[in-house]
Amino acid sequence: MTATMTPVPHATGARPVSVARGYRFELVKLISQWRIRLVILACWIAPALFVAAVSQQGSLPVDTLFGRWMHATGWAGPLVVLGFAGTWALPLLTSLVAGDVFASEDRLGTWRHLLVAVRSPRRIFAAKALASLTVILLLVAGLVCSSAVGGVVAVGNQPLVGLDGHLLSAGDAAGTVFLAWACTLAPTLALAAIGLVGSVTLGRSPMGLLLPALVALTMQLAQMLPLPVAVRLALPGYAFISWNGLFTSTAQLGPLLIGIVVSLVWAAVATALAYLLFLRRDFTNRSDDGSPRRSLVVGVLPLAVLLAVTVGVVAGATEATGSGIEQTKVERSVATAFAHLYRRQTEELNRPAVTEEQLKATAACTKGNVSDGAEGPGNDWRCVVSWHLPDVAATGTAIYQLDVTPDGRYVADGDGPKEVNGYFLVRTPIGDAPNPxxxxxxxxxxxxxxxG
Structure with missing residues (x-):
């Protein structure tokens, strides 16, 4: 037998409190909590200090995307912070806010007072959901604004080198950085909606508070596995990764748009489930924290079905098979990046200008012992890049060892010749400079x- 919310009697002619008034009340309740205030303060100050401090260090986080460019431009810092935020900060923040917005009433035993004051369970849910959303948006705004200000002040408003070696002007870099942060709002909303489900169904249990973080951790572990590309794109957290595609000369919008749509669908479905579960709880019984069976049936199973449906839809709409990492794609990506960066090295060395069309760079890649039809992630990719210079008969070659991750990102490590890519510094007319x-x-x- 399922318990339902008992109607709250009220005086004849009394009207329920409006959503706007309830929203203001819930927002004040949230911001008045010392831990929320501390987190807001940290989000608006800590990223700026972190970016400024790291940008002045001799060693950079080169294992982090765009970390190697933190000395060169202030716009690399916000992207380093974004990578960390998508992995750890945003899941934890959504847990702290959305995962606790309903559970706090269970701990304090104030549901009956709130129901009597507002006189509308539906408006209570709307007010709490909107208040938690507002605080989450405030936290995200603090992360992006603080990291951007810290980077620009510490390093400067300089151009940014994209993921395929092309150079974004300072204005383009700024716009793309803020767009990348905006794209991560979709998976953040999905985690927040999952937090609402946990907060409603699990009540005083700490698992409700931790649910968004656990879901995010599970998705991160899944992204590290060699999953089929359709499954990878159907996970609601993929937009935390696919913003990388904005930083190529031809933006890789397909995976990004799929990730955003999937995240928004998850946010809508999870919010609707939280709403239905909220209306069916018996809040007149202070010992009732929600039924675990109802939580499983109404909360978990629909999301599992949604995942299966999204996998099928993505697979059917994109006709994607396998890992998506194929030999021809790797060769084209490496050759394109090399051509862009070769131009940058030419400018540093004050050599005659050359264009990508003149270089005609190509790459021949192998994976382990597989030289034809290689595919899949791994650290055993090896590419030989060839290019031509105008009025030079000989063909230039350079070797790279690649570590390709399951999500398509790779690090190309130069393996000679030394004068091209075998050393991390090049001698320029004004002194040694980093070798791009x-x-x-x-x-x-x-x-x-x-x-091709």
Whole structure:
């Protein structure tokens, strides 16, 4: 037998409190909590201090996307913070806010007072959901604004090198950085909606508070596995990764748009489930924290079905098969990045200018002992890049060792010749400078065509 919310009697002619008044009340309740205030303060200050401090260090987080460019431009810092936020900060923040917005009433035993004051369970849910959303947006705004200000003040408003080696002007870099942060709002909303489900169904249990973080951790572990590309794109957290595609000369929008749509669908479905579960709880019984069986049937199973449906839809709509990492895609990506970065090295060395069309760079890649039809992630990719210079008969070659992750990102490590990519510094007319061809980050579009 399922318990339902008992109607709250009220005086004849009394009207329920409006959503706007309830929203203001819930927002004040949230912001008045010392831990929320502390987190808001940290989000608006800590990223700026972190970016400024790291940008002044001799060693940079080169294992982090765009970390190797933190000395060169202030717009690399916000992207480093974004990578960390998508992995750890945003899941924890949604847990702290959305995962506790209903459970706090269970701990304090104030449901009956709130129901009598507002006189509308539906408006209570709307007010709490909107208040938690507002606080989450405030936290995200603090992360992006603080990291951007810290980077620009510490390093400067300089151009940014994209993932395929092309140079974004300072204005383009700023716009793309803020767009990348905006794209991560979709998976953040999905985690927040899952937090609402946990907060409603699990009540005083700490598992409700931890649910968004656990879901995010599970999705991160899944992204590290060699999953089929359709399954990878159907996970609601993929937009935390697919913003990388904005930083190529031809934006890789397919995976990003799919990730955003999937995240928004998950946010809508999870919010609707939380709403239905909220209306069916018996809040007149202070010992009732929600039925675990009802939580499983109404909360978990629909989301599992949604995941299966999204996998099928993505697979059918994109005709994506396998890992999406194929030999021709890797070769095209490496050759494109090398050509862009070779131009940058040419400018540093004050050599005659050359264009990508003149270089005609190509790459021949193998994976382990597989030289034809290689595919899949791994650290055993090896690419030989060839290019031509105007009025030079000989063909230039350079070797790279690649570590390709399951999500398509790779790090190309130069393996000679020394004067091209075998050393991390090059001698320029004004002194030693970082060699852009020594190591570089790249991205293979999982849904990209294999045709040249």
């Amino acid at each position: 061809l020594w190591q570089f980050d790249g991205n293979v579009e999982l849904l990209g065509t294999t045709k």
